[in-house]
Amino acid sequence: MSAEPVHQIEFDASAPALGIWQRIRRLLPYFGALRATWAMVAISAVVGAATEPMIPALLKPLLDKGFQQGELPIWTVPVSLLLLFGVRGLAGYISQIGLTRITHHGLLILRQAMFNKILEADLKLFASQSSSTLSNTVVFEVQNGATMLVNALLSLTRNGLTLLALTTYLFYLNWKLTLIVAAIFPAVAWVMRVLTKRLHRLTQANQQATDELAYVVEENVLAHRDVRLYGAQAIQAARFERLSESLRHLAMKSTVAGAAMTPMTQMLAAVALSAVISVALVQSASSATSVGGFVAFVTAMLMIIAPVRQLSEVSSPITRGLVSLERGLALIQSTPNESGGDFAMPRASGHIALAGLRVKYPSATEPALDISELTVMPGETVALVGASGSGKTSLVNVLTRFIDMDAGQVTLDGHDLRDWQLSTLRAQFSLVSQQVVMINDTIAANVALGMPVDRSKVLECLVSANLSQFTQTLPQGIDTLVGHNATQLSGGQRQRLAIARALYKDAPILILDEATSALDTESERAVQEALDRLMKDRTTLVIAHRLSTVHHADRIVVLDHGKIAETGNHTQLLQLDGLYARLYRLGLHSEV
Numbered sequence: 153m154s155a156e157p158v159h160q161i162e163f164d165a166s167a168p169a170l171g172i173w174q175r176i177r178r179l180l181p182y183f184g185a186l187r188a189t190w191a192m193v194a195i196s197a198v199v200g201a202a203t204e205p206m207i208p209a210l211l212k213p214l215l216d217k218g219f220q221q222g223e224l225p226i227w228t229v230p231v232s233l234l235l236l237f238g239v240r241g242l243a244g245y246i247s248q249i250g251l252t253r254i255t256h257h258g259l260l261i262l263r264q265a266m267f268n269k270i271l272e273a274d275l276k277l278f279a280s281q282s283s284s285t286l287s288n289t290v291v292f293e294v295q296n297g298a299t300m301l302v303n304a305l306l307s308l309t310r311n312g313l314t315l316l317a318l319t320t321y322l323f324y325l326n327w328k329l330t331l332i333v334a335a336i337f338p339a340v341a342w343v344m345r346v347l348t349k350r351l352h353r354l355t356q357a358n359q360q361a362t363d364e365l366a367y368v369v370e371e372n373v374l375a376h377r378d379v380r381l382y383g384a385q386a387i388q389a390a391r392f393e394r395l396s397e398s399l400r401h402l403a404m405k406s407t408v409a410g411a412a413m414t415p416m417t418q419m420l421a422a423v424a425l426s427a428v429i430s431v432a433l434v435q436s437a438s439s440a441t442s443v444g445g446f447v448a449f450v451t452a453m454l455m456i457i458a459p460v461r462q463l464s465e466v467s468s469p470i471t472r473g474l475v476s477l478e479r480g481l482a483l484i485q486s487t488p489n490e491s492g493g494d495f496a497m498p499r500a501s502g503h504i505a506l507a508g509l510r511v512k513y514p515s516a517t518e519p520a521l522d523i524s525e526l527t528v529m530p531g532e533t534v535a536l537v538g539a540s541g542s543g544k545t546s547l548v549n550v551l552t553r554f555i556d557m558d559a560g561q562v563t564l565d566g567h568d569l570r571d572w573q574l575s576t577l578r579a580q581f582s583l584v585s586q587q588v589v590m591i592n593d594t595i596a597a598n599v600a601l602g603m604p605v606d607r608s609k610v611l612e613c614l615v616s617a618n619l620s621q622f623t624q625t626l627p628q629g630i631d632t633l634v635g636h637n638a639t640q641l642s643g644g645q646r647q648r649l650a651i652a653r654a655l656y657k658d659a660p661i662l663i664l665d666e667a668t669s670a671l672d673t674e675s676e677r678a679v680q681e682a683l684d685r686l687m688k689d690r691t692t693l694v695i696a697h698r699l700s701t702v703h704h705a706d707r708i709v710v711l712d713h714g715k716i717a718e719t720g721n722h723t724q725l726l727q728l729d730g731l732y733a734r735l736y737r738l739g740l741h742s743e744v
């Protein structure tokens with residue numbers, strides 16, 4: 153039985169095969185839900201656009217009739233102007249509010265879907281993406297993308313309709329002149345197309361560079377002590393500078409491409425304008441074009457420049473917005489979820505059996521685990537011993553299905569791990585390792601993680617974990633916030649908090665992965681006592697490089713390069729005088 157192929161999770165989902173409308177359509181599930189609001193926005197955009205040609209249209213009667221006594225009642229001027237701008241303003245107001253509603257409604261759904269994906273995604277996601285990339289995508293990128301895209305779409309609609317209304321009016325006024333203006337358009341379209349393509353490539357490169365920059369910051373925040381201790385500041389600063397510089401370079405490049413658009417379209421507009429005025433002057437000499445008609449035409453034509461210019465600027469935010477949102481979509485759509493089975497039982501007895509287990513990391517040439525057979529009986533304590541890198545942690549990760557096996561079978565209570573419901577399977581394990589992560593909440597909430605807080609049970613667990621003396625000294629007791637990953641607790645306190653958490657969960661199988669390795673002798677004793685209470689009546693797998701724990705195990709399994717080298721109890725293995733005896737002599741015993 154072989155595992156599914158490794159998914160490389162890519163955020164580059166630009167999907168060049170899709171046209172821009174198809175790409176926008178993929179966002180409809182998020183941004184297309186509020187039909188009524190869209191309708192409102194569309195109507196107000198149409199109304200707003202329809203008011204545009206009315207401004208030059210009002211000029212025509214004003215000039216032709218208004219300046220001849222008695223032909224135009226004076227009151228009509230303020231009334232029509234106020235009415236016109238009132239309607240225009242209201243339409244703009246409504247569409248702006250409508251679009252904000254649509255944007256943030258869509259963002260809400262999109263962000264929720266992204267966060268749920270982070271909670272449910274196959275764990276390979278976290279191997280291929282850094283936390284800064286993921287948080288940047290969920291928090292900032294989709295927000296910027298949606299705002300840019302929606303505003304650009306509003307501009308596209310509003311200006312497109314305005315352009316349409318003004319052109320229609322121009323045709324109605326003087327179709328010959330209008331054809332001259334229209335001849336300019338293919339040129340504008342071509343300029344836009346060429347520049348848009350370049351902008352798109354630059355935008356993607358820009359986002360990549362931003363991620364890399366954020367990653368350097370993340371790493372340096374994480375490793376701030378090591379950087380100082382090893383004097384690596386200069387190297388890190390140089391690294392940051394190189395990335396900032398490439399970001400600056402890209403920003404310049406995309407501005408160079410983007411900024412050329414406006415003057416180029418304006419030049420084309422000026423060409424059209426001069427042509428039109430010359431032709432109109434020639435026409436007026438021969439035919440009966442009125443002054444009002446000419447002024448209305450030129451005004452309408454000048455009014456066309458603004459929407460044309462804005463339309464030419466719309467492509468960059470659309471492209472940038474789409475690229476950002478598509479990274480969010482890629483996270484949701486092309487990241488596989490963890491897959492589990494349907495089998496569930498409330499509490500396993502803790503019988504674990506491995507057969508023909510093989511695990512190979514994609515980057516490695518040799519399998520990290522290659523175990524032909526291993527059985528752990530309910531209630532048994534099995535110690536896993538082996539040199540660093542021999543596969544102990546990998547074995548533990550297979551049991552909780554944090555990594556997939558490539559071949560073989562592992563059963564818990566006779567049922568293949570892959571048949572177990574993931575949540576039920578993981579409910580059978582408590583894990584205390586060196587890297588237990590605390591969430592920024594109260595001590596009580598950290599102990600009861602994932603379960604309702606039962607205060608008396610929390611206190612009980614803290615007592616058993618030898619931590620209650622410490623929590624009593626805290627001003628707010630178990631309601632004290634532990635802060636970002638509980639960094640203000642000492643190593644031993646964190647470890648005991650992790651043990652309290654494991655006690656609270658009360659799972660049938662306990663895994664201790666070098667749970668005491670980071671501790672000094674003093675706190676190790678406190679932790680060891682807590683661990684002994686925790687291990688009672690449970691199936692326990694203990695990984696330790698100190699023999700105090702290993703001594704008392706029912707069975708010791710020695711791993712070597714992913715294979716089981718020896719099994720037996722302490723005395724048997726010493727008599728065997730093999731790998732265990734060598735490891736023992738090498739220094740394990742000195743720590744007993």
Ligand SMILES: Nc1ncnc2c1ncn2[C@@H]1O[C@H](COP(=O)(O)OP(=O)(O)O)[C@@H](O)[C@H]1O
Pocket residue numbers: 513514515516520538539540541542543544545546547
């Ligand atoms: N996420 C990973 N990707 C690639 N290789 C890994 C990964 N985790 C562990 N390994 C490799 O697998 C081997 C076993 O590692 P591990 O199970 O952590 O050993 P141990 O816990 O016994 O020190 C090592 O050679 C290690 O380099």
Ligand SMILES: [Mg+2]
Pocket residue numbers: 544545546
């Ligand atoms: Mg390990």
